[in-house]
Amino acid sequence: MPSFDAVLEPDLVEVRNAVDQAGKEIGTRFDFKGTSAKVELGDKGKEVTLYGDSDFQLGQVKDVLLAKLAKRGVDVRFVDDGAKVEKIGGDKVKQVLRIKAGIDAEHAKKMQALVKQSKLKVQAAIQGDVVRVSGAKRDDLQAAIALLRKEVADLPLSFTNFRD
Template identity: 50%
Template sequence: MPSFDIISEVDTVELKNAVDNSNRDLETRFDFRNVEASFSLNKEIVKISAEAEFQILQMRDILRANLAKRGVDARAMETKDIAHSGKTVSQEALFKQGIDTPIAKQLVKMIKDSKIKVQASIQGDKVRVTGKKRDDLQAAMALVRNAEELDKPFQFDNFRD
């Protein structure tokens, strides 16, 4: 029986490259001369630190642009509130791996409501979709790709015929 998995993962190597490129961009930008500003990566958390809040917003745009260049979907980034500490301001951006249970439940419900002849089941941090016909599976993939209300990047893995 044909099946595939719906996953949501971020390539950590490309994430590291995007952070490194963002740091290089800061060195060449005129508006960041003589400013203490940097990006740092710790596992899947990018810490953005600068001297002012408006600089944090500019740096977040720089990071998004470099993520797009490296093929990492910026929708996987979840930013926390801006924290003020002394002279510096910082913000953390988390890159989540896997699909959370509420989003997985929404995915399963959306697939079942579409009346496509496939079965969807939650398996840990991914959703497995099985069906009798390959065309039905491809229709389910198209449905998930076009689901804008979930606002999360999904990849398809482990396609079995």
Template identity: 40%
Template sequence: MADSSFDIVSKVDHQEADNALNQARKEIEQRYDFKGTGASISWSGEQIVIVANSEERVNAVLDVFQSKLIKRGISLKSLESGEPVASGKEYRLTSSLKDGISSENAKKIGKIIRDEGPKGVKSQIQGDELRVQSKSRDDLQAVIALLKSSDLDIDLQFINYR
């Protein structure tokens, strides 16, 4: 009997992230508490740049953006934000969306599968994703449940289940 397998990936739907950013921008333009603060949010290449006249306003804009990401089904684990930096009279905060599984995290996931997962389950790193194989589909389901319950700092999706 052939092995069953699935892939573990960490991908962000960039269209949904763009929609969330546009919704946040519209809300910031219309909200009364942001009037006259110079608050804005925009893409700068792959980075998300938030600008406002105070550190509190920058964090408030980030909060609005995070709520839009959640509504769009994007995990906050995939958003990486820096600290607000003052430049002149404005504060800037740059954020980015993490895509792919780093080799360090892939090794950590592989170790969790080896140590706590069912016997006979093999995992191998393939670029920025992981392939998990087993003869038993029940073992694969157990691995998915194990990884969902473990506290990892990245957002995981399970694809190509066959």
């Protein structure tokens, strides 16, 4: 039975390269000279920590990072910037950004319900952090891919493991 997997996985090598490039730019920019502005990659490439002297400077560091990610071909929707800004002494601040990998349960259920309501002759099954869609015809699977791309715009989905 033909099937495919809808996954959410960033290219962690490109994320590392973008963080390195952002660090180099921050080190050479005139407006960051003599400040504590920097960007660091966390363990296993799943977190990026931004440092700055103020909220405004932290925003500038974040803009530099997002520009480098976009230039390296990493979708900025992989960055979960919901973390709040923490004070780390004096007027210095930091923010930890999480890199999304794997579809969370809430979005997986939403995708499964979306496929079920579409009246296409396909089934969606949640398998860990992957949603597997299977059906009898390739055309139905391609229609399901188009539906998921259109309706789930807040996640940078990719479709792998397409089997005939």
